[in-house]
Amino acid sequence: xxxxxxxxEIHAQLNTNSKxxxxxxxxxxxxxxxxxxxxxxxxxSKPVLNKKALDFAVMLSLALNCKxxxxxxxxxxxxxYPDLPKNYQITQYHSPIAxxxxxFVQSKKIKIRRIQLEEDPGSITYPQHIDISNYxxxxxNRSGYPxxxxxxxxxxxxxxxxxxxxxLIVSIVKHLKVYTSDRSFRVDTNVSIGRNxxxxxxxxxxxxxxxxxxxxxxFRQKQEIENGQRIKQETRRFNGSATVSMRGKETExxxxxxxxxxxxxxxxxDAQLKKIVKAMPELPSQRMQxxxxxxxxxxxxxxxxxxxxELADFxxxxxxxxxxxxxxxxxxxxxxxxxxxxxxxxxxxDLDVQHFxxxxxxxxxxxxxxxxxxxxLRELVLKPQHPGTLADKLKLLTLTDAKLLELTVSVxxxxxxxxxxxxxxxxxxxxxxxxxxxKESKGRADAKKVKQEIVKYLA
Amino acid sequence: MTYLITKVKVSNxxxxxxxxxxxxKGILTTAGSKIxxxxxxxxxxxxxxxxxxxxxxxxxKATQDEFGFGTFSTNCAFGVPKxxxxxxxxxxxxxxxxxxxxxxxxSDVFGLGESTGGxxxxxxxxxxxVGLTPTYGLVSRYGLIDYASSLDRIGPITQTVEDAAxxxxxxxxxxxxxxxxxxxxxxxxxxxxxxxxxxxxIGVPKEYMDLATKNVRDxxxxxxxxxxxxxxxxxxxxxxxxxxALPAYYIIALSEASTNLAKFCGMRYGLQDKLDGNFNTYFSxxxxxxxxxxxxxxxxxxxxxxxAGFQDKYYIKALKxxxxxxxxxxxxxxxxxxxxxxxxxxxxxxxxxIEKLSPLDQYKIDVLTVPVSLAGLPxxxxxxxxxxxxxxxxxxxxxYLDEGKIIQVGDAFExx
Amino acid sequence: xxxxxxxxxxxxxxxxxxLTESELAKFTDDFKDILQDFSVLSKIDTDKVxxxxxxxxxQNVYRQDRxxxxxxRQKALVNTKHKENGFFKGPKTV
Numbered sequence: 001x002x003x004x005x006x007x008x009e010i011h012a013q014l015n016t017n018s019k020x021x022x023x024x025x026x027x028x029x030x031x032x033x034x035x036x037x038x039x040x041x042x043x044x045s046k047p048v049l050n051k052k053a054l055d056f057a058v059m060l061s062l063a064l065n066c067k068x069x070x071x072x073x074x075x076x077x078x079x080x081y082p083d084l085p086k087n088y089q090i091t092q093y094h095s096p097i098a099x100x101x102x103x104f105v106q107s108k109k110i111k112i113r114r115i116q117l118e119e120d121p122g123s124i125t126y127p128q129h130i131d132i133s134n135y136x137x138x139x140x141n142r143s144g145y146p147x148x149x150x151x152x153x154x155x156x157x158x159x160x161x162x163x164x165x166x167x168l169i170v171s172i173v174k175h176l177k178v179y180t181s182d183r184s185f186r187v188d189t190n191v192s193i194g195r196n197x198x199x200x201x202x203x204x205x206x207x208x209x210x211x212x213x214x215x216x217x218x219f220r221q222k223q224e225i226e227n228g229q230r231i232k233q234e235t236r237r238f239n240g241s242a243t244v245s246m247r248g249k250e251t252e253x254x255x256x257x258x259x260x261x262x263x264x265x266x267x268x269x270d271a272q273l274k275k276i277v278k279a280m281p282e283l284p285s286q287r288m289q290x291x292x293x294x295x296x297x298x299x300x301x302x303x304x305x306x307x308x309x310e311l312a313d314f315x316x317x318x319x320x321x322x323x324x325x326x327x328x329x330x331x332x333x334x335x336x337x338x339x340x341x342x343x344x345x346x347x348x349x350d351l352d353v354q355h356f357x358x359x360x361x362x363x364x365x366x367x368x369x370x371x372x373x374x375x376x377l378r379e380l381v382l383k384p385q386h387p388g389t390l391a392d393k394l395k396l397l398t399l400t401d402a403k404l405l406e407l408t409v410s411v412x413x414x415x416x417x418x419x420x421x422x423x424x425x426x427x428x429x430x431x432x433x434x435x436x437x438x439k440e441s442k443g444r445a446d447a448k449k450v451k452q453e454i455v456k457y458l459a
Numbered sequence: 460m461t462y463l464i465t466k467v468k469v470s471n472x473x474x475x476x477x478x479x480x481x482x483x484k485g486i487l488t489t490a491g492s493k494i495x496x497x498x499x500x501x502x503x504x505x506x507x508x509x510x511x512x513x514x515x516x517x518x519x520k521a522t523q524d525e526f527g528f529g530t531f532s533t534n535c536a537f538g539v540p541k542x543x544x545x546x547x548x549x550x551x552x553x554x555x556x557x558x559x560x561x562x563x564x565x566s567d568v569f570g571l572g573e574s575t576g577g578x579x580x581x582x583x584x585x586x587x588x589v590g591l592t593p594t595y596g597l598v599s600r601y602g603l604i605d606y607a608s609s610l611d612r613i614g615p616i617t618q619t620v621e622d623a624a625x626x627x628x629x630x631x632x633x634x635x636x637x638x639x640x641x642x643x644x645x646x647x648x649x650x651x652x653x654x655x656x657x658x659x660x661i662g663v664p665k666e667y668m669d670l671a672t673k674n675v676r677d678x679x680x681x682x683x684x685x686x687x688x689x690x691x692x693x694x695x696x697x698x699x700x701x702x703x704a705l706p707a708y709y710i711i712a713l714s715e716a717s718t719n720l721a722k723f724c725g726m727r728y729g730l731q732d733k734l735d736g737n738f739n740t741y742f743s744x745x746x747x748x749x750x751x752x753x754x755x756x757x758x759x760x761x762x763x764x765x766x767a768g769f770q771d772k773y774y775i776k777a778l779k780x781x782x783x784x785x786x787x788x789x790x791x792x793x794x795x796x797x798x799x800x801x802x803x804x805x806x807x808x809x810x811x812x813i814e815k816l817s818p819l820d821q822y823k824i825d826v827l828t829v830p831v832s833l834a835g836l837p838x839x840x841x842x843x844x845x846x847x848x849x850x851x852x853x854x855x856x857x858x859y860l861d862e863g864k865i866i867q868v869g870d871a872f873e874x875x
Numbered sequence: 876x877x878x879x880x881x882x883x884x885x886x887x888x889x890x891x892x893x894l895t896e897s898e899l900a901k902f903t904d905d906f907k908d909i910l911q912d913f914s915v916l917s918k919i920d921t922d923k924v925x926x927x928x929x930x931x932x933x934q935n936v937y938r939q940d941r942x943x944x945x946x947x948r949q950k951a952l953v954n955t956k957h958k959e960n961g962f963f964k965g966p967k968t969v
Contacts, residue, residue, distance in 0.1 A: 016940050017941065024942070024945045025945065031961045034945050036946050043604040043605075044482040044601065044602040045601070048635065048938045049936065049938065050939075051937035073928070080721065080738065082738055082968060085727065087721035088722075124968060130969060134734065136738075136965045137963070138726075255767075256714075256766050256770075261715055262608050263936070264639065264931075264936045498954055499954060595929075609929050639929060706912065710916075721890075737966060738966040742891045743893050746890075746891050755898070758890050759887060766886070772917065777916065778928060779921035780916060781930075782924050785930065817905075819912055833930075
């Protein structure tokens with residue numbers, strides 16, 4: 001089958017107090033209460049650039065290993081839409097903030113083509129369903145919000161890679177304290193198969209939806225190809241379960257980009273860059289290195305832990321109160337497995353230090369076998385509570401010494417033949433006996449301890 | 460006499476007439492266009508605010524070529540102003556309403572005009588008043604309804620050079636709301652009045668003199684001779700990119716204008732229709748109804764010049780020519796302090812003559828003011844004499860932020 | 876590149892301006908006339924020339940990330956008759 005190629009354009013809202021080109025606040029619920037002449041595009045108004053937004057964009061560019069432009073400018077992208085107050089968007093086309101970056105997603109290099117600053121349009125709703133409304137309702141509160149657009153090369157070949165990449169981007173953005181909220185991320189995805197034209201899926205608002213949209217679209221395109229139909233180059237949207245053709249977007253817009261004459265050039269010197277680097281919060285890649293050193297954990301564990309900021313924060317809190325390596329081992333493997341299985345991000349659970357530290361202590365003190373701990377964890381993630389109580393309830397705790405002895409004796413009595421074999425000097429048969437005890441214990445016996453008991457009892 | 464779209468009754472204060480493309484809080488502001496019918500800004504342009512702070516009171520909003528699109532103030536949605544020296548002739552444009560009002564006024568009055576390609580100088584020249592276009596960035600553009608953002612400038616149109624110097628002193632301030640505002644400390648430009656111009660070097664560009672009609676050229680030559688009598692040294696100079704400046708100017712101005720005018724679509728202010736049909740249908744309907752012919756022509760040309768396939772040949776090319784024009788002026792100012800030339804190649808034409816001109820012919824009348832406009836240099840037009848009963852303007856051009864020099868020369872000439 | 880009615884029609888569509896037949900004819904003539912005259916620009920070599928976007932020599936103009944007072948909603952909506960429940964009304968997008 002021909003190669004699947006996926007490229008992304010991520011629009012991330014930046015966590016500034018005011019908008020990109022005016023002093024309106026970036027947080028407001030009541031429609032049209034956070035606007036001014038500038039973000040309404042009133043005649044005569046003029047934009048002035050928010051320095052913090054610029055700094056955030058530069059930090060993000062550095063975090064994605066991009067080359068920050070020595071001179072960058074803003075452009076006017078002219079098109080007509082009710083949510084666009086000036087009927088042009090101030091963006092960056094000719095000379096963006098940064099270009100030519102990359103990140104590694106599981107040792108695959110994903111190239112970042114460019115990073116640009118631009119303003120968000122307003123938001124459109126309808127009085128009734130879109131198909132029967134006669135007009136649109138526009139709220140310009142969002143108009144002028146600062147966005148950072150990250151454009152990748154079409155280097156992805158699966159939704160899995162895209163998911164890991166997006167997780168990494170979110171982690172970076174959160175580490176930089178540039179992230180606003182879960183509703184502040186919009187992704188346009190381009191999907192093509194082999195030499196077929198690419199299809200754009202616009203404006204998907206969450207990582208999970210992006211993954212689903214890609215999976216649906218790849219499936220759809222493969223079906224079309226198999227049926228001998230031609231893939232149409234078009235723009236589609238995702239309705240939650242399928243990608244759908246977007247009406248009213250058939251003609252390609254002619255944006256006629258010009259440099260925005262209202263905004264002077266941005267010149268970033270090496271000295272300024274150094275200053276920004278110095279002030280940058282710890283990046284996931286730096287955090288990874290530090291954690292490896294500080295907690296003596298290996299690279300794979302560290303990479304897995306920093307893939308989500310909340311997970312990394314969680315790990316460092318846990319590591320303070322218990323065995324750091326044990327924590328790293330369980331978090332980077334079993335915990336992530338449970339999360340992936342349930343299609344959850346760590347931040348979507350209520351699992352906290354108060355649950356996890358006692359859980360690890362159960363393992364440390366051999367009060368629970370690894371296998372039992374696995375089962376316990378699956379429950380804990382979905383319903384966080386005190387692990388000791390839960391383990392007891394589910395009968396997962398390892399047997400007390402007395403109980404273990406009792407069970408061992410009963411098993412030995414049951415398997416007289418093998419017991420005699422051991423007594424006669426066949427040391428290998430102990431494995432069978434240990435297995436039987438564990439089986440009878442329903443995973444509540446620790447193999448090492450069982451061996452000790454058998455040896456002691458039959459001595 | 461139609462000079463004003465809106466009249467405001469004021470009792471005291473310094474009377475100020477303001478071009479209608481400059482926003483005035485609470486007063487109808489249309490930029491001379493039907494598409495801004497009914498628009499009342501919620502704020503003053505910075506220049507208006509500063510003028511008011513200095514004691515001015517807005518007595519009216521003057522008619523103009525729609526959005527500044529014109530050289531004769533004949534593309535006006537709300538009345539064509541007539542030249543007070545001859546009512547069958549144009550006031551010039553696009554700030555024709557301001558210049559006509561100031562010229563016709565029997566009492567002291569100040570005017571605030573706007574220039575993109577020469578729209579302060581031209582009407583000042585045609586109406587026989589003073590027009591001062593400051594260095595680009597010296598006066599804030601905040602609140603000025605944009606024609607071309609890299610070219611627009613607000614400036615005084617007044618009865619004397621000293622009046623212009625006074626008003627400029629009040630409105631030339633750094634404005635943090637305008638990213639193209641120059642950080643410069645305030646200056647009292649009236650101090651340049653009454654000073655001798657002995658020893659000042661004045662360059663006269665051959666190309667500009669040749670482009671004027673004979674009568675205009677003769678009148679300006681006499682004026683320049685007068686400057687020499689006052690002690691200035693006259694130096695012949697050549698500005699070799701003069702012929703390329705006009706197409707470059709129009710391409711840049713129209714490209715920018717076509718984006719600036721995109722916002723007018725019948726939604727948030729101005730002319731509105733019944734909300735019918737989808738957005739493209741609605742926007743097209745309102746825009747077609749609200750824009751005049753010249754506005755449509757310029758929007759189309761500007762949209763074309765920046766289209767992906769044509770941008771390099773037109774928009775980018777024009778920007779490069781601009782660099783050459785600026786370098787040309789910079790070389791010249793190493794040799795001279797001020798440039799003197801006719802403001803316009805002709806005197807104010809009759810309306811009947813204007814009707815016969817093609818759009819391109821009309822654009823070409825700007826030939827003497829667009830190079831200076833492209834470069835953003837300060838320029839002052841002072842009345843130099845008459846051809847018959849029609850005024851002729853003497854154009855004085857200086858280097859960036861050298862308003863003082865042209866005020867000095869202009870005032871000396873005016874007083875002599 | 877051919878300067879003809881088709882081109883002008885295309886440009887008008889991009890600019891959201893409806894042209895009558897006579898306007899289309901007139902503007903096509905104007906386009907031909909003006910662009911022919913403006914083609915003088917092509918005669919000069921500007922390969923090594925850097926474009927000037929702004930005559931004022933400015934760079935790095937910013938504002939601090941401080942919240943200013945916004946317009947009260949009534950003022951924001953004051954110049955339009957197309958409004959409903961605090962929203963701006965606009966034409967539908969399909």
